[in-house]
Amino acid sequence: MIVVLLPAYNEEQSLPVLLPKIANALAAAPGGYRILVCNDGSRDGTAAQLERYARELPLEVIHHRINRGLGETARDLFERAAEICAADDVIVRMDCDDTHEPEITHSMVARLDQDCDVVIASRFSEGGGQMGVDAYRGFISRSANLFMKLFFPIAGVREYSCGFRAYRAQIIQRAIETYGNNFIQLKGLGFTGTLEKLIKLDLIGARFAEVPFVLRYDQKRSPSKMVSSITTLGYLVMTVLYHWPWGGWRAAARRRG
Numbered sequence: 001m002i003v004v005l006l007p008a009y010n011e012e013q014s015l016p017v018l019l020p021k022i023a024n025a026l027a028a029a030p031g032g033y034r035i036l037v038c039n040d041g042s043r044d045g046t047a048a049q050l051e052r053y054a055r056e057l058p059l060e061v062i063h064h065r066i067n068r069g070l071g072e073t074a075r076d077l078f079e080r081a082a083e084i085c086a087a088d089d090v091i092v093r094m095d096c097d098d099t100h101e102p103e104i105t106h107s108m109v110a111r112l113d114q115d116c117d118v119v120i121a122s123r124f125s126e127g128g129g130q131m132g133v134d135a136y137r138g139f140i141s142r143s144a145n146l147f148m149k150l151f152f153p154i155a156g157v158r159e160y161s162c163g164f165r166a167y168r169a170q171i172i173q174r175a176i177e178t179y180g181n182n183f184i185q186l187k188g189l190g191f192t193g194t195l196e197k198l199i200k201l202d203l204i205g206a207r208f209a210e211v212p213f214v215l216r217y218d219q220k221r222s223p224s225k226m227v228s229s230i231t232t233l234g235y236l237v238m239t240v241l242y243h244w245p246w247g248g249w250r251a252a253a254r255r256r257g
């Protein structure tokens with residue numbers, strides 16, 4: 001089974017485009033599929049759209065009455081997925097803003113089957129790229145990824161910040177067992193949790209690979225919700241937490257063996 005996780009915050013315009021695309025792409029998936037959406041206190045018509053699609057598709061919704069941010073939303077989605085998945089199921093997390101094409105899921109799952117635990121849809125892999133990203137955002141995103149590669153080198157990974165990834169359910173279950181609520185520790189710091197998940201999985205021995213992916217920012221209907229100042233602060237906090245010699249994440253992982 002493939003379980004698709006969607007964090008949604010004010011995505012009434014994108015969901016009616018994205019959900020049918022997911023259904024089309026995965027209708028023939030051998031073990032079937034399910035969609036798990038967390039509606040994170042949206043103030044637009046997101047809830048109504050989800051109610052409508054839940055009648056047609058295998059769709060489950062987690063509601064946050066208050067907007068809690070991407071970190072807490074991801075935690076709830078991953079914990080629920082870990083609950084409903086068997087060890088060899090696949091968890092795919094993508095954005096709700098119709099910039100991640102569900103079709104690519106197939107190449108991600110195929111790659112996952114060849115001996116890895118996490119497959120990243122990568123703009124920086126041969127054949128990948130991005131459309132509709134302005135020069136400023138392109139520069140920021142490239143610099144951020146170089147920073148991450150320098151401070152958190154992970155074999156097989158060049159794309160650190162894009163949240164479109166496929167995970168073997170087993171590795172998520174193991175991470176939640178190992179870290180508990182600290183699997184995503186920096187919940188209040190914007191989009192930092194996307195990077196934190198990679199690092200925490202690396203520290204428990206996950207194997208990574210990338211498949212090429214073109215980010216379709218040109219299809220984005222909603223304004224970006226990334227607050228770059230908070231996310232940058234999150235990266236800096238994480239750099240200290242990771243490298244801190246006395247009980248930092250890396251030191252703790254070494255102690256665990």
Ligand SMILES: Nc1nc2c(ncn2[C@@H]2O[C@H](COP(=O)(O)OP(=O)(O)O)[C@@H](O)[C@H]2O)c(=O)[nH]1
Pocket residue numbers: 006007008009010011038039040067068069070073094095096097099223224225226
């Ligand atoms: N649950 C939740 N999701 C959010 C929040 N902010 C952003 N998202 C979702 O996270 C994903 C990434 O946000 P997005 O605006 O696409 O960021 P960008 O692609 O980096 O510009 C989208 O699916 C958003 O709906 C939030 O506060 N809560």
Ligand SMILES: [Mg+2]
Pocket residue numbers: 095096097099
């Ligand atoms: Mg996006």
